[in-house]
Amino acid sequence: GDSVTQMEGPVTLSEEAFLTINCTYTATGYPSLFWYVQYPGEGLQLLLKATKADDKGSNKGFEATYRKETTSFHLEKGSVQVSDSAVYFCALVHGNTPLVFGKGTRLSVIA
Amino acid sequence: EAQVTQNPRYLITVTGKKLTVTCSQNMNHEYMSWYRQDPGLGLRQIYYSMNVEVTDKGDVPEGYKVSRKEKRNFPLILESPSPNQTSLYFCASSSIRRNTEAFFGQGTRLTVV
Numbered sequence: 001g002d003s004v005t006q007m008e009g010p011v012t013l014s015e016e017a018f019l020t021i022n023c024t025y026t027a028t029g030y031p032s033l034f035w036y037v038q039y040p041g042e043g044l045q046l047l048l049k050a051t052k053a054d055d056k057g058s059n060k061g062f063e064a065t066y067r068k069e070t071t072s073f074h075l076e077k078g079s080v081q082v083s084d085s086a087v088y089f090c091a092l093v094h095g096n097t098p099l100v101f102g103k104g105t106r107l108s109v110i111a
Numbered sequence: 112e113a114q115v116t117q118n119p120r121y122l123i124t125v126t127g128k129k130l131t132v133t134c135s136q137n138m139n140h141e142y143m144s145w146y147r148q149d150p151g152l153g154l155r156q157i158y159y160s161m162n163v164e165v166t167d168k169g170d171v172p173e174g175y176k177v178s179r180k181e182k183r184n185f186p187l188i189l190e191s192p193s194p195n196q197t198s199l200y201f202c203a204s205s206s207i208r209r210n211t212e213a214f215f216g217q218g219t220r221l222t223v224v
Contacts, residue, residue, distance in 0.1 A: 032210035043115075043201055043215035044154075051210050089154065098144060098169070099203070099213050103153030 002027040006090045006102035013080055013109050021075040021105050023064075023090035031092040033057075033066055033073040038087040038104070047075075047088070080109045113138045117202050117216035124192055124223055132187045132219050134202030140214075141207040143185040144169065145177065147198040148218075154201070160185055161207065192223040 007022040025031065032051045036044040048057030053068035062077045073090060090102040115136045124130055136143065144159035146169075156169030160179040174196055176188040185204075189196060199220050205213040 034212055036215075043217045044203075044213075045215065046212045049212055093210055093212075095210070098142075098156055098159050099205075101154045103151075 002031065002092060002094055002097065002100045004090050004092055004100055004102040006088075006105055008103075009087075009105040009107065011105060011107045013107070015082055015109055015111050016079045017109075019075070019077040019080045019084075019107070021088055021090075021107070023073045023075065023102060025071050025073065025090075025092050027071075027092055027094055027100075029094065030068075031094040033064070034091045034093070034099075035062070035064055035073070035075050036089040036091060036101075038089065040086070044089060080107070082109045082111050085109045113214065115202055115204050115214050115216040117200075117219050120217060120219060122219060122221050124221070126193055126223055127191050130189050130192060130221075132189075132200060132202075132221070134185045134187065134216060135183050136185075136202075136204040136214070137183065138204060138206075138214065139182065140204040141182070142213075143179065143202065143204045144213075145175070145185070145187045146201045146203065147171065148201060149198050157187070157200075192221075194223050197221060197223050 003026045034049045035047040037047045048059040050057040050066035056065045087104045089104045141162045145157040146154045158177040160166045202216040203213040
């Protein structure tokens with residue numbers, strides 16, 4: 001079945017550092033790919049998405065490109081802030097099937 | 112405002128005492144689901160519903176029940192809670208149109224002692 005694998009955390013970075021969180025997926029056909037973010041004490045909210053190969057999703061300075069050839073959707077940000085500290089989930093959906101999540105990566109950004 | 116509302120946000124209960132966590136959405140979404148979140152295990156789906164009166168088991172359904180009598184509501188029922196059901200629970204909803212994102216509630220932190 002479909003699956004999502006993302007890098008283990010936690011990830012600790014200094015403010016203004018470059019962030020990459022790796023995400024790869026296994027799915028038949030052409031799923032849509034998502035990054036969700038969970039700030040402390042809150043539910044998950046959509047950060048960005050891409051629905052077809054080579055699409056780039058972007059929001060709040062974060063970007064991820066749908067790479068079908070490598071089945072990847074890595075999350076990047078050029079300069080992280082303390083306020084970016086959160087848990088990040090990569091996910092996919094395939095037609096009408098339920099969302100499939102990765103296990104989440106906790107990011108801590110220190111000043 | 113589009114939202115998914117869960118209640119309660121926090122709950123401490125004793126083993127065996129039946130409880131219900133409510134979930135309501137105002138977006139007319141067909142699809143609703145329940146997840147639990149545990150450290151090191153990520154999000155695991157408990158049950159989901161594709162529409163009114165249609166429910167299916169997710170990855171970890173044991174010890175839980177759900178019902179979908181109305182489109183907007185999808186309560187999670189623990190008939191006889193046990194300590195291993197201590198967790199953070201999330202309700203989510205989405206349209207069944209292809210490849211759309213899900214909207215999540217704020218979460219319910221349940222402790223069973």
